[in-house]
Amino acid sequence: MTTTPDFKGTHLFDRLCWAKENLDGVQSDYRVVYEDSVDECAKILVPDPNWMACALQGGILPPVWVYHELAKDEAQPDFKKHTRGYLLHTTEPMPAMTEEQAIEYLIMKDVPQHVWTDWNSGNKPKMVICRKEQLPSTREWRNAWKIADDITATDIAA
Amino acid sequence: MAGTIVADTLTHSTAGSIATNYVVEGSAKAWFSMNEATPVFNDSFNFTSITDNATGDKTVSFTSSMGNANYSVSQSNANSGTDYTRGTGGAYDHTVSASSYRYYSCGGSSASSNGYLRDDTRMKQIYIGDLA
Numbered sequence: 001m002t003t004t005p006d007f008k009g010t011h012l013f014d015r016l017c018w019a020k021e022n023l024d025g026v027q028s029d030y031r032v033v034y035e036d037s038v039d040e041c042a043k044i045l046v047p048d049p050n051w052m053a054c055a056l057q058g059g060i061l062p063p064v065w066v067y068h069e070l071a072k073d074e075a076q077p078d079f080k081k082h083t084r085g086y087l088l089h090t091t092e093p094m095p096a097m098t099e100e101q102a103i104e105y106l107i108m109k110d111v112p113q114h115v116w117t118d119w120n121s122g123n124k125p126k127m128v129i130c131r132k133e134q135l136p137s138t139r140e141w142r143n144a145w146k147i148a149d150d151i152t153a154t155d156i157a158a
Numbered sequence: 159m160a161g162t163i164v165a166d167t168l169t170h171s172t173a174g175s176i177a178t179n180y181v182v183e184g185s186a187k188a189w190f191s192m193n194e195a196t197p198v199f200n201d202s203f204n205f206t207s208i209t210d211n212a213t214g215d216k217t218v219s220f221t222s223s224m225g226n227a228n229y230s231v232s233q234s235n236a237n238s239g240t241d242y243t244r245g246t247g248g249a250y251d252h253t254v255s256a257s258s259y260r261y262y263s264c265g266g267s268s269a270s271s272n273g274y275l276r277d278d279t280r281m282k283q284i285y286i287g288d289l290a
Contacts, residue, residue, distance in 0.1 A: 012222040013187070013289055016204055027198070044210040048199055051206045051221055061221070067257065070223055070290065074256055081226040082256060085290030088222060110207045110219045110258070139195060139277065142213045 004059035012088045015060045016050075023057055025049030030103050031135060034119075034127040035147055036112050042145045044135065047106055055105065058096025062088050064108045103129060124149055187229070188220060188285040194263060194277040204285075209260075214275025215252065217260040222289055227254045229287025235263055235278040249281070256290060 002022050007015045032045040054060040066087045073084060097105065107116050111127065119127040128147055136145070169175040188204035197210050209217040233249050252260040263281060267273040 013204070016221060020203060025201075041212050043212075046197060046199075046208045046210065048202055048205045048207055048221075050199075050202055054221075067223070071257065074226075079226075081288070082223065082290035085223065085225065088290060106207055110209065139213070142277075 002057070004057055007059055007093055009090055012062065015093075016054070019054045019057065019060055020050060023050070023053040026052040026056060026099075028052050028099060028103070029131045029133070030099065030129060031132050032103065032107055032111060032127065032129050033135070033147060034111055034115050036115050036126070041143050042147055045106065045110055047103070051106075052099070052102060055094075055097045055102035056099065059093045061094045061105075062091050063094055064105050066091050067109050068113075124151055183288065184286070186284045186286055187222070187224065187289055190218065190281075190283055192216075192281045193279050194281050195279055197277070211260070212275075213277055214263040215260070216263070216281075217253075217258050218283075219258040220256075224256045224285070225288035225290050226256050229254075229285055231259065231261075231283055231285055233281065233283040235282070236280045237265065237276055237278045249283075259285070 005018065007018075027049045028047045030047065033042050034045070035042050051061075069084060069087055070082060073079060073082060094105075107127070107129075115126050119125055124147060126147070128151065165178055167175050167177055168181075186203075188202075190202035190205060191200040192198070192202075192208065193200060194210075194214075194216060197208050197216065199205065199208065204221050206219045206221050209219070211217060231251075235249055248266070249261045249263050252262055254260070262275055263278045265274050265276045
């Protein structure tokens with residue numbers, strides 16, 4: 001197995017260059033389906049294979065809280081450009097994750113926070129992790145796709 | 159770091175010189191080739207995920223974030239079948255941030271029909287700008 005160099009303090013872009021040269025992409029079968037607005041159809045998050053390879057390898061990706069800090073900065077009304085980008089590059093990288101841990105990380109990074117912090121508070125779950133074969137096999141009526149009304153958190157846990 | 163050359167200028171024996179910041183600032187910071195109808199990345203660099211928001215409506219999220227939302231995106235897109243002959247397709251911004259880019263993919267209008275959102279089987283984009 002390829003050993004990750006000691007990347008602490010190395011620019012994240014350089015780490016990704018190393019990963020591109022040394023790691024094979026991992027196409028995950030997991031998909032995250034979520035609804036962040038009652039007026040819109042369900043959205044489907046698909047992990048990037050090269051990113052998943054980095055997550056499984058360990059020692060490359062920053063902790064997810066770094067992205068949350070940058071998001072806070074960007075939400076400021078006087079934001080012009082990031083001045084704390086160093087957090088991406090100098091924070092101790094994450095150790096190797098399982099595929100399931102990587103999906104959890106991805107949810108906290110790329111799904112709106114109001115969805116994943118409050119995913120099961122309404123009449124039905126707002127977010128479901130499934131396998132790609134559980135999605136419709138064609139994209140017919142794609143803009144009408146919704147999470148099933150009768151799904152429960154128990155169904156998801158099963 | 160091993161293998162690192164620190165230099166501000168590269169000089170060719172006859173062709174002249176170029177400052178290395180031309181290379182650093184002028185290089186693509188992210189790119190992908192995607193089949194939006196699946197949707198999956200065929201290959202990519204510097205992305206964490208695709209979000210399939212709806213037909214012709216996608217978001218891609220960066221691993222190494224951009225410095226702000228003022229980066230540039232260049233793309234080519236095409237679809238299979240009769241869409242090849244239906245006007246000029248394109249893509250345009252929906253929501254741009256330093257951490258992600260949401261865009262629409264469009265088929266062009268023709269003499270008898272308006273433009274429309276579609277999932278392109280061959281969407282390719284490159285991103286140029288400053289990293290965070």
